[in-house]
Amino acid sequence: MSGGIRFDSVTVAYDGNVVLDSLDLTVEPGEVMALLGPSGSGKTTALRAVAGFVRPASGRVFLGGRDVTDLPPYRRGIGMVVQQYALFPHMRVEENVAFGLKAQKVARGEIRERVALALEMTGMAAYARRRPRELSGGQQQRVAIARALAIRPDVLLLDEPLSALDARLRSDMLAELARLHRELPDVTILYVTHDQVEALTLGDRIAVMDRARLRACGTPRELYRAPADEFTASFLGGANLLPVTVGEEGVFLGGRRIKVSGEAPGAAATLCVRPHLVGLGDGPNQLAGTVSEIQWRGSTHRLCVDVDGNRVMADVRELKDPPAHGDSVTLHFAPEDAVLLAAGVTDD
Numbered sequence: 001m002s003g004g005i006r007f008d009s010v011t012v013a014y015d016g017n018v019v020l021d022s023l024d025l026t027v028e029p030g031e032v033m034a035l036l037g038p039s040g041s042g043k044t045t046a047l048r049a050v051a052g053f054v055r056p057a058s059g060r061v062f063l064g065g066r067d068v069t070d071l072p073p074y075r076r077g078i079g080m081v082v083q084q085y086a087l088f089p090h091m092r093v094e095e096n097v098a099f100g101l102k103a104q105k106v107a108r109g110e111i112r113e114r115v116a117l118a119l120e121m122t123g124m125a126a127y128a129r130r131r132p133r134e135l136s137g138g139q140q141q142r143v144a145i146a147r148a149l150a151i152r153p154d155v156l157l158l159d160e161p162l163s164a165l166d167a168r169l170r171s172d173m174l175a176e177l178a179r180l181h182r183e184l185p186d187v188t189i190l191y192v193t194h195d196q197v198e199a200l201t202l203g204d205r206i207a208v209m210d211r212a213r214l215r216a217c218g219t220p221r222e223l224y225r226a227p228a229d230e231f232t233a234s235f236l237g238g239a240n241l242l243p244v245t246v247g248e249e250g251v252f253l254g255g256r257r258i259k260v261s262g263e264a265p266g267a268a269a270t271l272c273v274r275p276h277l278v279g280l281g282d283g284p285n286q287l288a289g290t291v292s293e294i295q296w297r298g299s300t301h302r303l304c305v306d307v308d309g310n311r312v313m314a315d316v317r318e319l320k321d322p323p324a325h326g327d328s329v330t331l332h333f334a335p336e337d338a339v340l341l342a343a344g345v346t347d348d
């Protein structure tokens with residue numbers, strides 16, 4: 001069976017500090033799971049527990065249905081790529097890629113074949129004889145990926161593999177990683193990132209981490225459209241989070257009645273609506289306010305509007321005749337574009 005990953009109540013502590021708290025998470029075979037969260041939330045620790053570099057204080061880790069908690073890293077058959085390439089500087093590209101295969105005592109002819117294929121797949125075949133210092137950052141990271149793929153892992157662990165690259169290159173590499181996964185659909189990938197675009201782009205599902213805990217897990221669309229809580233909502237892109245009251249008569253934002261599809265979680269709730277789903281002018285759920293800020297962002301304008309003391313952001317297509325600071329405007333949003341979240345769960 002090719003390898004999925006399962007965390008069964010995995011807890012990791014350093015010097016008595018719990019940095020991963022009872023993680024339960026299953027990554028299906030062939031799935032890309034993005035582990036997304038702020039710095040220090042425990043993402044890398046979870047990945048290291050799969051690789052075998054850190055031992056859980058309690059709980060078990062399974063690969064392909066097999067309990068590997070007590071296995072050393074080299075017996076787990078995992079490919080891993082970390083932030084800072086970590087190539088051997090004195091070895092040529094092809095030697096770097098062959099390294100894991102030599103350690104596994106793979107026959108020489110097969111090593112040659114597999115190295116050539118891995119370099120081919122990552123677009124680095126022409127650089128086989130170079131040394132790492134003769135490569136750009138992006139090329140070095142491709143070699144690191146080739147090295148991880150050469151061992152034909154069932155499971156590939158990627159820890160912020162693009163974070164050392166500049167924005168343009170990051171976007172190219174993101175497309176490359178998506179292509180690689182299309183070519184290797186059986187490889188299960190755990191992808192650690194703090195970048196929501198990477199998580200939304202690459203993840204079949206996203207697991208959101210916050211302070212050692214798993215906060216939410218779902219498809220990018222589910223988490224973006226209907227986040228479970230305020231933390232998830234704001235971590236996955238811009239969000240208007242507005243306090244509302246819910247009663248027999250409906251949902252109220254300040255004195256205004258608002259229409260929202262879906263259930264309300266309680267009497268006090270937070271209305272979540274994405275800035276690009278807020279329109280300017282008349283429409284359903286009309287909100288009148290005063291422009292407190294306006295930013296031109298090339299293809300869009302961002303308006304920040306004070307609505308009875310609440311700041312509402314709207315990203316609208318570039319306006320020919322934008323309103324000015326202090327102007328009165330009307331905003332609106334469709335009932336199906338907003339969700340109600342339980343208020344205040346971020347601070348539990």
Ligand SMILES: Nc1ncnc2c1ncn2[C@@H]1O[C@H](COP(=O)(O)OP(=O)(O)OP(=O)(O)O)[C@@H](O)[C@H]1O
Nearest residue numbers: 014015019037038039040041042043044045046194
């Ligand atoms: N070897 C270690 N010894 C002690 N504490 C550690 C060790 N490794 C990590 N930690 C602590 O564990 C917590 C979680 O770290 P981890 O690296 O898993 O977070 P992360 O979400 O991957 O963050 P980042 O995005 O910054 O890498 C942090 O508070 C960190 O300081």
